[in-house]
Amino acid sequence: MIDVHPLVIFVAAIFTSNMIFSNFLGMCSFIAVSKEVETAIGLGIAVTFVLTFTTVLNYLIYWNILQPFGLEYMMFIIFILTIAAFVQLVEMLLERYVENLYYALGIFLPLITVNCAILGVSLFMVYRSYNFLQTVGYSIGSGIGWMLAITAMAGVRSRLNLKAMPEGLVGAPITLIITGIMALAFIGFSGMVQIQ
Amino acid sequence: MAKKPDVRGVMEKGLFSDNPILFQVIGICSALAVTNLMLNSLIMGIALAFVTAMSSLTVSALRNHTPNHIRMMVQVLIISAYVILVDIFLRAFMPEMSKALGPYVGLIITNCIIMGRAEAFAQTNAPFISMIDGLASGFGYTIVLLAIAFVREILGFGTIFGMMILPNATRWTLMVMPPSAFFLLGVLMWMANNQRIKRERKGMEPK
Numbered sequence: 001m002i003d004v005h006p007l008v009i010f011v012a013a014i015f016t017s018n019m020i021f022s023n024f025l026g027m028c029s030f031i032a033v034s035k036e037v038e039t040a041i042g043l044g045i046a047v048t049f050v051l052t053f054t055t056v057l058n059y060l061i062y063w064n065i066l067q068p069f070g071l072e073y074m075m076f077i078i079f080i081l082t083i084a085a086f087v088q089l090v091e092m093l094l095e096r097y098v099e100n101l102y103y104a105l106g107i108f109l110p111l112i113t114v115n116c117a118i119l120g121v122s123l124f125m126v127y128r129s130y131n132f133l134q135t136v137g138y139s140i141g142s143g144i145g146w147m148l149a150i151t152a153m154a155g156v157r158s159r160l161n162l163k164a165m166p167e168g169l170v171g172a173p174i175t176l177i178i179t180g181i182m183a184l185a186f187i188g189f190s191g192m193v194q195i196q
Numbered sequence: 197m198a199k200k201p202d203v204r205g206v207m208e209k210g211l212f213s214d215n216p217i218l219f220q221v222i223g224i225c226s227a228l229a230v231t232n233l234m235l236n237s238l239i240m241g242i243a244l245a246f247v248t249a250m251s252s253l254t255v256s257a258l259r260n261h262t263p264n265h266i267r268m269m270v271q272v273l274i275i276s277a278y279v280i281l282v283d284i285f286l287r288a289f290m291p292e293m294s295k296a297l298g299p300y301v302g303l304i305i306t307n308c309i310i311m312g313r314a315e316a317f318a319q320t321n322a323p324f325i326s327m328i329d330g331l332a333s334g335f336g337y338t339i340v341l342l343a344i345a346f347v348r349e350i351l352g353f354g355t356i357f358g359m360m361i362l363p364n365a366t367r368w369t370l371m372v373m374p375p376s377a378f379f380l381l382g383v384l385m386w387m388a389n390n391q392r393i394k395r396e397r398k399g400m401e402p403k
Contacts, residue, residue, distance in 0.1 A: 021374060021375075022374050023229065024224075024225050024226070024228040024229040024374065024377070025225055025303070026225065027224045027225045027228065028221075028222060028223070028224065028225065028308050031221060031224075032221075073280060073283070073284060074280070075302075076276050076279055076280055076283070076302045076305055077273065077276040077277070077280065079302075080272055080276055080305055080306075081272075084269065084272065114306055114308060114311065115306070116225045116226075116303050116306040116307070118306075119302065119303060119305065119306050120225075120299060120303055120306075123298075123299035123302045123303065124299055126299075127298055127299055166386075167389075167390075167393055168386050168387075168389035168390040168393055169386050169389070171221075172221045172382075172385055173382045173383070173385040173386040173389060174382070175382075176378050176379075176381050176382030176385065177378065177379060177382035177383070179378045179382075180375045180376070180377075180378030180379040180382060181375075183374050183375040183378055184375045187373065187375070
């Protein structure tokens with residue numbers, strides 16, 4: 001994973017190795033929040049924002065602090081602390097300075113700390129040893145890919161609410177099956193670029 | 197006053213009637229990712245059961261000494277500590293397994309089952325019963341994982357736990373790929389929901 005162009009990684013993170021469709025990350029909020037398109041977009045933007053900044057922060061911490069001192073095994077604790085602290089900080093700053101945005105995104109921020117996509121991207125970044133620009137491309141791409149998936153799902157589900165369905169299928173089961181169909185469609189992209 | 201939870205009731209709830217994946221729909225991120233081989237699923241399940249049980253025990257033991265407003269942070273730290281233990285253990289004794297599971301071991305931290313049990317049960321109950329509760333939820337998760345992995349492995353590779361069972365059958369490539377995990381979990385949840393609805397209807401009918 002040394003000389004792949006950051007832009008290639010960016011595109012690949014959106015389409016061929018989409019967070020949800022091929023890595024199964026962030027499924028909890030994907031199922032819980034994908035009922036309305038507007039909410040889905042709101043959460044998508046919040047995730048993309050937090051994901052990009054925390055991954056870059058974690059990159060700097062990992063290669064400049066943990067690696068030189070041989071503390072790699074501490075990375076889980078450090079990463080989750082960075083994410084929690086960053087989310088808290090953003091929440092406070094938004095509340096203080098940009099009130100409109102706080103009311104739009106505020107309810108989503110606490111949800112994000114436990115979104116596995118955020119921690120997942122940080123961990124993948126370490127396991128695949130990306131360099132700095134690749135990390136930036138990968139994290140922005142992953143965020144956009146996640147947003148794309150949840151928005152598409154919300155669109156499908158808002159239509160689906162009007163249709164009659166077997167009682168046992170309502171809610172999570174049908175969401176999973178539709179996700180499966182979407183994932184099948186996304187396999188069509190897989191010959192395009194390869195990063196894994 | 198609510199009835200004090202007993203060991204059998206807690207076990208039954210975590211494993212079947214309140215199964216974390218099938219009914220509470222939490223912790224499915226990693227459930228889907230590692231289920232292409234049964235061995236991976238088993239190890240992942242055991243790791244999760246260990247972390248859930250031990251962190252429930254610790255959270256419960258410390259519950260009277262933790263200030264309320266920082267309890268989330270404390271819980272996350274306790275969970276991370278146990279996940280690090282699991283990660284180091286896997287690296288030392290099963291390096292191949294550690295490589296196969298990759299980042300999904302670290303993602304146990306954000307698995308909502310653990311946080312959920314710590315919040316919902318360990319925070320208000322005694323240490324021993326909390327540990328049993330964590331263990332039960334962990335094994336409930338393991339059962340579902342193994343069920344999905346069984347179908348995926350036997351159809352995708354023709355093997356069970358790496359043993360060849362169907363040497364001449366055509367390999368169903370889709371079963372190895374991500375979409376099949378979504379389909380299988382969806383269908384499994386559908387079946388479980390139907391069972392629950394049937395049980396509830398039976399309970400409502402007058403005798």
